[in-house]
Amino acid sequence: MQTRRLGRTDLAIAPIVLGGNVFGWTADRAASFAVLDRFAAAGPAAIDTADVYSSWAPGNHGGESETIIGEWMRARGNRDRVIVMTKVGSRMAMGKEGLKPAYIEEAVEASLRRLQTDVIDLYFSHWVDMTTPFADTLGAYQRLIEKGKIRWCGASNLNAALLGMAVAAAKANGGARYEVLQPEYNLADRRGFDGALADLCIAEEIGVVTYHSLARGFLSGKYRSEADLGKSARGSDVKAHLNPRGLRILDALEAVAASHKASPAEAALAWVMARPGVTAPIASATSPAQVDSLLRAAKLTLTDADMAALTAASAV
Numbered sequence: 001m002q003t004r005r006l007g008r009t010d011l012a013i014a015p016i017v018l019g020g021n022v023f024g025w026t027a028d029r030a031a032s033f034a035v036l037d038r039f040a041a042a043g044p045a046a047i048d049t050a051d052v053y054s055s056w057a058p059g060n061h062g063g064e065s066e067t068i069i070g071e072w073m074r075a076r077g078n079r080d081r082v083i084v085m086t087k088v089g090s091r092m093a094m095g096k097e098g099l100k101p102a103y104i105e106e107a108v109e110a111s112l113r114r115l116q117t118d119v120i121d122l123y124f125s126h127w128v129d130m131t132t133p134f135a136d137t138l139g140a141y142q143r144l145i146e147k148g149k150i151r152w153c154g155a156s157n158l159n160a161a162l163l164g165m166a167v168a169a170a171k172a173n174g175g176a177r178y179e180v181l182q183p184e185y186n187l188a189d190r191r192g193f194d195g196a197l198a199d200l201c202i203a204e205e206i207g208v209v210t211y212h213s214l215a216r217g218f219l220s221g222k223y224r225s226e227a228d229l230g231k232s233a234r235g236s237d238v239k240a241h242l243n244p245r246g247l248r249i250l251d252a253l254e255a256v257a258a259s260h261k262a263s264p265a266e267a268a269l270a271w272v273m274a275r276p277g278v279t280a281p282i283a284s285a286t287s288p289a290q291v292d293s294l295l296r297a298a299k300l301t302l303t304d305a306d307m308a309a310l311t312a313a314s315a316v
Contacts, residue, residue, distance in 0.1 A: 001043040001298060004279050007179045007207025009152045011083055011121060013046040015273045016298040017209050018291075019284035020049035024064025025057040027286040032068045033075075038288040040076070042295050046083040048182075048209065048282045050126055051111050052090035062092045063114050070116035079117055085209070086111050087156060089126035099129035101140035108149055123150040124182055127157050134169035142175035154180030156211070160196035167204055178206065185210040185278070187219055187249050187268055187314040188241050198277040213272050213281030214265055215241060221250055221264035245314075252313035256306045262296065269297035271310045 003012040018039045023032040039045055053065035066086060073079045088107045091097035096107070111120060123144070125137060141153040155166060155178040163181065170177030181201055185193040189212065201208050214220060218238035224247070250264065257267040265283075272281040285291045302310075 001295075003044055005207075006122075006209075006279050008205050009122070009179050009207065011046075011152065011207075012044065013083060013209075013280055014042070014044050014298055015280045016269065016294050017046045017048050017085070017280050017282040018294070019211070019282045020047055020065040020069055021053050022065075022284045022286055023049070023054065023068040024060060025054035029068055029071070031286060033072050034288050035285050035291055036069070036072045037076070038291040039285070039294070040078060040082065044083070045081065046085065046209075046280070048085040048211075050087035050090065050124075051092060051107060051114075052087075052126070055092070062090075063110070066111055066114035070114050074116045083121045084115060084117065085122040085124065085154075086115070086120055087124040087126040089129060099125050099132045099137040099140075101136055101143075104137065104140040105144070108144055112149065119148055120150045122152050122154055122180060124153070124180070125155045125178070128155075128162055134166045135173050138166070138170055138173065138176045138178075145176055152179050154178050154182060154207075156182035157184075158197075159192070160200050163197065163200055163206075167200075180207040180209060180279075182209050182211055182282070184212045185272065185275075186213050186215045186281075187253070187271060187310060188215040188246060190314060191316060193277075198275075202277045207279045208277050209279055210272055210281045213283050214268055218246065219249070219253060219265060219268035221254060224250070245316075248313050249310075252309050256302065256310060259306070260300060260302075262300055263293060266293055266297040266300055267302070267306075267310070269294070270300040270302050271307065273298070274302055274307060 001014045006013055049065045052062045054060055055062035088104055089099050144150045153176050166178050183193045216237040218241045223238050253264040253267050257264045269281050283294050
C-alpha cells in the first residue's frame with residue numbers, strides 16, 4: 001500500500017490509521033484481535049489509541065485499549081511492523097491527568113507496560129493543559145526521547161493560536177517539538193482545521209492525522225433521521241448533524257460514492273485523505289469487513305469534480 005511520511009518524522013504510514021477507541025468497548029478482545037489482524041495484513045499498520053480508552057464503558061477504568069493492542073502485538077510477534085500512537089493527559093484517576101512533566105513520566109511507564117513495548121512511536125498530548133507551559137511539556141518529551149521511551153511527540157485538540165505557541169516554544173528552547181497534530185476533521189466538522197490551522201501545519205511541515213474522520217459514523221449514511229439513532233452505541237452522538245446541511249452532505253456523498261462503486265464512508269475518508277495538509281484520517285472498525293472498507297477507502301482516488309462537489313456540499 002502507498003505510504004506517506006508523517007510530517008518531518010521518519011514514520012511512513014498508510015493513508016489510513018486504525019483507531020483503537022473501540023477496543024475494550026464495542027469490540028471485545030477477540031473482535032479486536034480479528035480487526036487488528038485484518039488491518040496489519042494489508043501492510044504498514046499505524047494504530048492510534050490513548051491511555052484513557054475506553055474508560056467510558058461500564059466496568060472500565062482506562063487502559064483497556066492499550067492492553068488489548070499490547071497483548072495482540074505480543075501474541076503476533078509483530079511489534080517491529082506496527083506504528084503505535086498513544087496519548088497522555090486525559091483524566092485517569094484523581095490527580096492523574098494533565099501535562100506536567102512528572103505526570104508524563106509516570107503515565108508513559110504505565111502505557112509502555114500495557115502496550116508491552118519498550119518504546120512508543122508517537123506520543124500525543126491529548127488535551128491542552130493551560131496550567132503547564134508548552135516548554136515544560138516539550139522538555140519532558142525531549143527527555144523521554146533521549147531515554148528511548150518515545151520516538152516522536154505530537155498534540156491533539158490544539159487550535160492555530162495554541163499550536164503556534166507550541167511551535168514558538170520549541171524554536172526558543174530547542175529539542176522536541178510537536179511533529180504531528182491530531183485534530184477533529186471530516187466533511188461535517190471542518191471549521192476547526194480548515195484555514196489557519198491547516199496553513200500552519202503545512203508551513204511548519206507538521207503531519208496531520210484526523211480523528212472523528214467519519215463524524216462519529218454520521219458519514220456512513222446510516223443515520224437519516226432521529227429514528228436511526230438507535231442503530232449503534234454511538235448513534236446519539238450524530239444527532240446534531242441531522243439538519244439540512246448534514247443531509248446535503250449525505251446526498252453528495254452518495255452520488256460520489258455511487259460513481260466509484262464505493263460506500264459513502266469510503267468516499268468521505270477519501271475526501272479527507274485528499275485535503276491539503278492531511279496525512280491520514282483515523283477510523284475505527286469492529287469487524288474485519290469494516291477494516292476491508294477502510295482499506296478500500298485508502299485506495300480510492302476522487303476526481304477533481306468529486307472533491308469540488310463534496311467541498312461545496314459541506315461548506316459552512
